[in-house]
Amino acid sequence: MVSIEEAQRTILEQIGRLETEKVSVFQGLNRVTPEDHVAPWDIPPADNSAMDGYAFSHAGMADGSLKVTGFLPAGEVHDVPVPPGEAIKIMTGAPVPPGCDTVVPIEEVEEQGDRIRLRGAVKAGTHVRRRGEDIGCGNVVIQAGSLLRPQEIGMLSAMGSTSLAVYRRARVAILSTGDELLEPGSTPMPGKLINSNSYSLAAQVLDAGGDPVLLGIAADTLEATCEKIKAGLNADMLVITGGVSVGDRDYVKAAIEAMGGEVTFWKVNMKPGKPLAFAMLDGKPIFALPGNPVAAMVSFELFVRPSVLKAMGHRRIFRPQVKALLSEPASNKGSRPHLVRGIVSLEKDRYLVSTTGNQSSGRLSSLILGNGLMKLAPESSLAAGDEVEVILLDRGFEMGCVEA
Numbered sequence: 498m499v500s501i502e503e504a505q506r507t508i509l510e511q512i513g514r515l516e517t518e519k520v521s522v523f524q525g526l527n528r529v530t531p532e533d534h535v536a537p538w539d540i541p542p543a544d545n546s547a548m549d550g551y552a553f554s555h556a557g558m559a560d561g562s563l564k565v566t567g568f569l570p571a572g573e574v575h576d577v578p579v580p581p582g583e584a585i586k587i588m589t590g591a592p593v594p595p596g597c598d599t600v601v602p603i604e605e606v607e608e609q610g611d612r613i614r615l616r617g618a619v620k621a622g623t624h625v626r627r628r629g630e631d632i633g634c635g636n637v638v639i640q641a642g643s644l645l646r647p648q649e650i651g652m653l654s655a656m657g658s659t660s661l662a663v664y665r666r667a668r669v670a671i672l673s674t675g676d677e678l679l680e681p682g683s684t685p686m687p688g689k690l691i692n693s694n695s696y697s698l699a700a701q702v703l704d705a706g707g708d709p710v711l712l713g714i715a716a717d718t719l720e721a722t723c724e725k726i727k728a729g730l731n732a733d734m735l736v737i738t739g740g741v742s743v744g745d746r747d748y749v750k751a752a753i754e755a756m757g758g759e760v761t762f763w764k765v766n767m768k769p770g771k772p773l774a775f776a777m778l779d780g781k782p783i784f785a786l787p788g789n790p791v792a793a794m795v796s797f798e799l800f801v802r803p804s805v806l807k808a809m810g811h812r813r814i815f816r817p818q819v820k821a822l823l824s825e826p827a828s829n830k831g832s833r834p835h836l837v838r839g840i841v842s843l844e845k846d847r848y849l850v851s852t853t854g855n856q857s858s859g860r861l862s863s864l865i866l867g868n869g870l871m872k873l874a875p876e877s878s879l880a881a882g883d884e885v886e887v888i889l890l891d892r893g894f895e896m897g898c899v900e901a
Contacts, residue, residue: 498766501799501834507761508775509814511782512804515733517662522653525645527706528663529810534639539629540655544593547624550586551606551613552597555621557581562614569594584613593625600624632656642812664810667707669801670729671698674715674722674740674749675788693861694738694793698786701797702736705805717746719755726752730781733808736801739788742772749785750774758783768833769858770796789858795836795870798890821848821871821887826880829873838867841887842894850887868894 499507517531546552553563563584569575571590578596579585585594593600599621606613632638638656639649645663653661678692685691692714699709710732715725722740729735740749741763753760758778765773769792774785782804786796798816806814821841829835838853853866868891879885 498764498771499762500766504762504765504773504775504800505803508782508784508800508804509807511761511775511777512807514810515665515667515808518665519660519662521660522650522658525653525661525663526647526650528645528666530639530641530643530645530661530663531810532641532662533637534653534656534658534661536632536634536636536638536656538656539634540632541626541628541630543628545626546587546589546591546593546600547626548600548602549588550600550602550624551584552587552593552600552625553579553584554581554596555599555619557583557596558615562612564612598622598625642810644811644813664808667702667734667805667808668710668732669702669707669805670710670712670732670735671695671702672712672715672725672729672735672737673788674717674725674737676717676746678714678739680714694788694790697790697794697861698736698738698797698801701794701802702805705802706809707805715740717748719748719752722748722752723756726756726778726783729783730779732781734782734784734801734804736797737783737785738793741774741785741787753778753783753785765796766833767799768831768835770799770836771833773800775800787858790861791838791864792858794861794864798870798888799836817889817892819848819887819889820884821850821869823879823881823883823885824849824851826878827852827871827873827885828878829875832875834875835873836888837871837873838863839869839871839887840867841869841889848887850885868892 559582565586566583567585569585569587569591571588574592575594579594599619601615601619605616607616638652673692673695677688677690679689680692695711699711702709712725712729715722737749740747750760753776756778758776760774760776763774764771769789770787772787773796776783784801786793803814837856839850840853841848841850850871853863856863870888872886
């Protein structure tokens with residue numbers, strides 16, 4: 498068996514970047530740019546008012562009283578210099594006229610006919626946004642490899658971009674195996690199970706920003722398994738769940754090898770998720786995950802999700818990990834590292850964690866109840882208050898709530 502870390506390294510060494518595609522700026526949200534974006538002009542392009550108020554020359558102000566000689570709304574330009582001792586009424590965003598270097602807000606003056614009197618002292622340069630103070634022309638604003646969040650989309654729009662190149666979304670084929678499986682919508686019967694794995698894995702692909710391709714269910718024969726795997730090679734990578742263990746009808750490993758694929762490893766030293774294989778076939782990565790629902794989803798989190806993100810150009814590909822204090826005793830009596838489903842909370846700047854109860858790898862509700870994975874070392878026993886490392890799957894607990 499290989500360790501979790503060794504398995505991750507081995508897999509990621511085989512994952513290359515996908516091609517890029519042109520999309521509209523808005524469609525670039527949550528995608529990764531392969532190129533630097535350089536400011537084509539200064540932002541803002543000219544000194545402008547940060548407030549609705551009056552613009553004037555600070556040095557030309559004598560007794561705090563100024564004559565108002567004009568009005569400048571946003572979107573217009575006043576090219577004639579404003580003489581010392583005079584002011585022009587100006588709206589937010591309007592370019593500061595020549596001869597002016599300071600703006601005083603409307604609420605800080607007394608209006609007296611065609612004059613204003615300042616109610617207090619005003620510093621030179623107040624409430625003026627200087628040309629290029631946000632971004633200077635020629636500067637790299639967004640570096641290659643950056644994730645495009647709403648703020649990057651806004652900046653690209655401010656720089657005049659209407660389209661841009663991004664790494665394309667990874668197409669991930671998903672295959673479930675087993676004669677015992679029925680598709681959702683079927684009526685369960687003795688000896689049969691509903692195929693939930695394909696849909697939980699497809700949701701994980703979507704959550705990572707990829708495009709899932711559902712291949713359905715492969716019957717428990719070598720021929721059927723090979724046929725489905727061949728169809729999956731049309732995608733960028735293939736995820737198979739079930740059929741990877743050592744049972745009489747576990748054909749996944751044999752099918753990959755029969756088709757000329759190379760199985761890099763077959764077992765990982767972890768619980769849940771020990772029967773897990775990684776292979777390359779026709780240049781495409783294949784992840785063969787366990788059939789138990791929790792084991793499949795945990796394995797996806799550790800190995801498939803980082804691969805999907807790397808392929809799509811992301812630099813941050815692993816879930817955040819934190820140190821948390823146990824709210825209750827926890828132990829791992831086994832010989833493999835145990836990824837225990839946990840409930841994480843934040844209290845007084847400290848992370849706390851407790852288990853979700855029964856940790857059976859077939860108990861999908863244990864993942865629904867939790868938002869993290871505790872990493873328990875083999876043959877360990879921890880008391881309440883001890884520190885444990887936790888992989889955060891969901892940080893929604895840090896968000897504020899509204900009363901129902």
